[in-house]
Amino acid sequence: MIETDVLVVGAGPAGSTAAKHAALGGAKVILVDKKSEIGSPKRCAEGVSKKGLKKLGIEPNPRFIAKELDGVRLVSPNGTDVWMTSEEIELPEAGYILERKVFDKFMAMDAARAGAEIKVKTLVTDVIKSEEGYIVTCESMGKEFDIKCKILIAADGPESHVGRWAGLKTSQKAVHMESGIQYEMCNLHFERDGVIEFYFGSCAPGGYVWVFPKGDDIANVGLAVIAPKADKPAIEYLDDFVSKSPITKDGQAVEINVGGDPVGGMPKKIYDDHIMVVGDAAGQVNPLTGGGIISGMTGGMYAGQVAAEAIKDGNYSSKYLKKYDTLVRDDIGHEIKKYSIVQEYLLTLNDEELDEIAAEFQNVNFSKVSTTQLIKNLIKISPKAALKLGKIFL
Amino acid sequence: MIVKDWCSYCGECAGVCPRNLITVKEYSLEFKDDECKDCSTCILACPISALEKE
16 A cells, blocks of 8 residues: 555646645655646636736746736627726736646646656545545556555545545535536637637626637637526537637637536535645635636645645644635635625626626726726626625725 | 537536536546436536436
8 A cells, every 4th residue: 555644636736736835845745636648638718817826936937828918808798898908907917828738737747846746547436534544545557556645635626526525515516516618719800919808698697708818819718607597508608609709700629628617615614634625626716707726726735735734743633624724715715705796696687787787887997907896896887786795895 | 327429528517416426537437327316417517418318
């Protein structure tokens, strides 16, 4: 049997960050991923904020940055649009579109350089609690083996089994799991360069359509819907959009990505004796935007740091690991709760109300592009929004 | 459960299964059919209609 201090399951950005920080803190770390290639296939629109990367101490590298962004375009159901680019406003630091297939490998390599051992094409098939920690059964290339660990970090994505096997209620209800689909397309016609575009309303019930540029004529064109609110599969909504949008009229898809996005917020308990859950598996996703790279990595960072401290102190109890929960909720928990309320509010709006808001937005002088700033302006122009969201954002 | 050959093994079905009965491998899905209560949550959630009841 293989023995280690910390076993991280899942080498997405959250898992690799957890592995890196646990290893940097002196723990013996193994990071396993079921895929043969870390980062592929991507299940993500690939947008991150510059601020988020900076906070995590990650230097932007041209190898994993596909495009630097110059702003946002919001489009309502009747086509009313609001541009917030450097042509309209003085932009603060905006963001990037990543090349996740490269970025995820970079993060895993960072973990390896910090001392973590990586096992690709390794599927976890069972998790058994023992007195000293967990015995995790793995399957790789036809072989089955066990890894005994003092601390288990579950970073196994929205379909997470590990947390649930360990007895944590980390599953998301269907109404909180967005059903996402995306084409990476070329031959696209953008009105402006480097602008991320969002389309709201019945084009994507419960979610929105996004166009995230990755090159001069390349973008991730995708959408997410909440299945119980939709009357057809996500792919049919996307094909409708692609067939009608002037941006995609000559577009050709070179890749299709599908996947779920857990937007129900963090479950009540994301830790227990010998275990912590991070990233999408722990609902560390902005419920409004569906973005989870930076928030998941933030969770991974804290879990890794706490794991290393726990190993040093020889204390793997739930009480000790609660520190992870406190750190992550203090940092991103409030935002997740806040945006969850905004998402619930937006779900109550019909196409006409969205059109009215977009029309009002055209007269607003935006000082900077941030989700919070947009919501503050929404509150100013919509009495319904002021009623629902005023207390939280003003 | 019938898994269509266009399944992308994205794990959305496993994520929403209320009984945790679906395991997603790199290129296959495993269902514990005998414990399934036919709630169809996984079928509805699939973005590309890759699941069908037997």
